[in-house]
Amino acid sequence: MATLPAHGGNIRSMASALGCAPEEILDFSANINPLGQPAWLRPVVARALAGTAHYPEPRAEGLCRIAATRMGVAPENVVAGNGSSELLYTLPRVCAARGFGRAVLPVPCYGDYARACEAAGLSRETLTLHPETGFAMEWSKLEEMLSKPALVILGQPGNPAGTLLEPQRILDLADRHPKSFFLIDEAFADFVPQLSRLGATVRPNLFVLHSLTKFYAVPGLRLGLGYGSAEVCAALAALLPDWSVNALAQAVGIDALRDDAYARQAMDTVKALRSDLAAALTGLGVRVFPGSANYLLCRSENQDAFVLQEKLAKSRILIRNCANYEGLDARYFRVAVRGAEENGRLVQALSEIFGSAQPRSRSVRKTPAIMLQGLSSNAGKSVLTAALCRIFLQDGLCVAPFKAQNMSLNSFVTRGGGEMGRAQVLQAQACRLEPDVRMNPVLLKPNSETGSQVIVLGKPVGNMSVGQYIRYKPKIFETITHAYDELSSSAQVMVLEGAGSPAEVNLKSHDVVNMRMARHAGAKVLLAGDIDRGGVFASFVGTMEVMEEWERALVAGFIVNRFRGRQDLLGDAIDYVRRFTGIETLGVVPFLQNLGLPEEDSVSFKEARPQGGNAELRIVAVDLPHISNFTDLDALGLEPDVDLRIARAPHDLAGADAIILPGSRNVFADLDYLWSSGLAQAVLASRAEIIGVCGGLQMLGASIADLACVESGGASARPLGLLPLATEMAVDKVLCQARCVFLPSGEEICGYEIHHGHTRVLDGQIRPVMTRTDGTVIGWGREDAMVWGTYLHGVFDADGFRRSFLDRLRVRKGLAPLNTVQVAYDLEAALDRLALVVRKSLDMERIYRLLD
Secondary structure, eight states: OOOOOSTTOOHHHHHHHHTSOGGGSEEOSSOOOTTOSOTTHHHHHHHHHHTTTOSOOGGGHHHHHHHHHHHTSOGGGEEEESSHHHHHHHHHHHHHHTTOOEEEEEESOOHHHHHHHHHTTOEEEEEEOOGGGTSOOOHHHHHHTTSSOOEEEEESSOTTTOOOOOHHHHHHHHHHOTTSEEEEEOTTGGGSTTOOOGGGSOOTTEEEEEESTTTTTOGGGOOEEEEEOHHHHHHHHHHSOTTOSOHHHHHHHHHHHHOHHHHHHHHHHHHHHHHHHHHHHHHTTOEEEOOSSSEEEEEOSSSOHHHHHHHHHTTTEEOEEOTTSTTOOTTEEEEEOOOHHHHHHHHHHHHHHHTOSOOGGGSOOOOOEEEEEESSTTSSHHHHHHHHHHHHHHTTOOEEEEOSEEEOSOEEEOTTSOEEEHHHHHHHHHTTOOOOGGGSOEEEEEOSSSEEEEEETTEEEEEEEHHHHHHHHHHHHHHHHHHHHHHHTTOSEEEEEOOSOTTOTTTGGGOSSSHHHHHHHTOEEEEEEEGGGSOHHHHHHHHHHHSOHHHHHHEEEEEEEEEOSOGGGGHHHHHHHHHHHSOOEEEEEEOOOOOOOOOSSSHHHHTOOOOOTTOSEEEEEEOOTTEEOGGGGHHHHHOTTEEEEEESSGGGGTTOSEEEEOEESOHHHHHHHHHHHTHHHHHHHOOSEEEEETHHHHHHSSEEEOTTOSSSSSOEEOOOOSSOEEEEEEEEEEEEEEEEEETTTTEEEEEEEEEEEEEEEOSSSOEEEEEETTSOEEEEEOTTSSEEEESOBTTTOSHHHHHHHHHHHHHHTTOOOOOSOOOOOOHHHHHHHHHHHHHHHBOHHHHHHHTO
């Protein structure tokens, strides 16, 4: 390996020495905010480039006015520069012009302090601070050095030690020595919570530097502010070009000063990361000096910084060798605070160098993971996740699915009696795993316009409004990550699914399911877009634009989903997106009709159109506002002699041979809808066979009460009165898998129950039609079999029972029964077909490389 440059070095010189690309170097020498750039930065720059900020204001007057307002001073007390370095180099010139001949610098300190003074012709005197006191300021000695006027430059916090000074002591010192001048460098002060900023205090002999580029991670834009007396600011401005600050920097600076939310998040994030990194380095035997900025000064007694720098280079990690800081020697090095994963890489590399505490064999490696996120809801994430699960399974890997939070009324009951999203059950089947509530630790079942039942690890914990759930999320994320860690520990690869879009700016601050979950899992993210909706390529670009820097770094590829047509027609668009975002499109998946797989939510169900054709039976499912477990109808839709339709108005029931009232998460509200829409009256007038499933069964009865206020405010509902049944809602939820017998034919059916209500018979004009194997009745019907219902979900999934049901409809209509099963509801075959198409459509070699 070639010799690295002395001292700090830089990325390009290190990459050249190592023979690698600069982006392959993990840079711990540059003190840039580990949170990355704020999400608004790219659109602001784009607007400025487009001409909405066509010309910069001279002397950045607009920016200075906003900065003055934020700091509580007058605009004439603020000056802007091309980075705070420009102001740092100009202020000593102002002092020299006023007769100052010397500068006092407490050391160790930032090297440009001395260079700026030398460039202005000032002699330099130093006050050496000592590691024994953590490089604390020696105020009495500093004051002794001010018997003659001097320019004093102080870092707040200092660089490289990160030591904080007491603001009041600085002001008191300036007041006692009015003939000296004090330059306070607050370049890293934004990282310090609740720090009293000296820029808000105007003194004739005080000037404060404020760097925006470090805190907002935009060093290339060069933007700094200075605060001082009007006289000093005017003298500085006179030495600077009128157009020192470009339009892009001004536009970014204005938005940066207004973004309090980012500032709070950055301070909290850096504080936590710094504390963890300091503890880990201390555990390796490194002396870590407590600092308040986004970097740490360290001292190693066993390896000097030159040796450490060379050894870390083998892991492509660059640290700041501090041997060239006055007052330090080759034992000292400084590291920036970066993200948790990057900090972990540094600690691991150092532990191997020191041969201490944390050998690689004891480190916990995260299970390789890929995550499907979407540009929107119903972009096909669930199906693509199932496809990747089956592909990895086919390739001999032990794979498991995971979705942190699912909002769906389409749920399933596990063997252990836990409730989880139906989509994750399908994905578990794609992996040939038993459904496990850890695969979907949080399930939200909407029961009103603004609230949901919250189910955690399979069990309901209560109903919550949106606000209540947002406040609950920090606690629930611990449960989510614990479930993921447990589940992933026994898998070779994890396939995660996001929810909605990761670009929903109103949800990102409390996200637990998209990018935050991807970061915890260490997952590479594939963004899928539904091209059938239109605008998919603009959405790829727009989604990346509103992401924060750390989120963009997780995105590894795009997937165009549900494409109809010739793929070669997309070439220009794919190239454009790659040039604009730097992200490759890893595949184009065709539009797949009649997959024969359950959908995650009711969007596709509600968008369904009549199938038409020559189907001899018409089965109509009543669409309900709070429909749940609509997948009970999926198998019927596959039958060649069935035209499955959706009813939203009374006339949609015309010609029906059977009407199905499906499950409902809010029976009371849905019954009100049926009566107000006229659908209830149309059902009562129909001559079709009427079947109710779960909530639909309750609707067929004579009374429903909710004394426990489970779904209503304790009101009674107005059911259809087609069966002499009374239901009372109960807080305790029935959750079980069930093996049942359909009594009229003796056929066995397997499914599951999810319901709050307990139902009893009011009189004898009814007969049981379905029992569990233990004899519990869960279904009733009229003697003529024209009206019946059951609590069993999945009742039509059994091929034999479904065909006998359809043949009864055929005979009643005067058609000959078909007698034999016409189509098998076989999810295994459907999953294999799906995997075959998706494997051909995606660059699986690239995806495997992403999994490392």
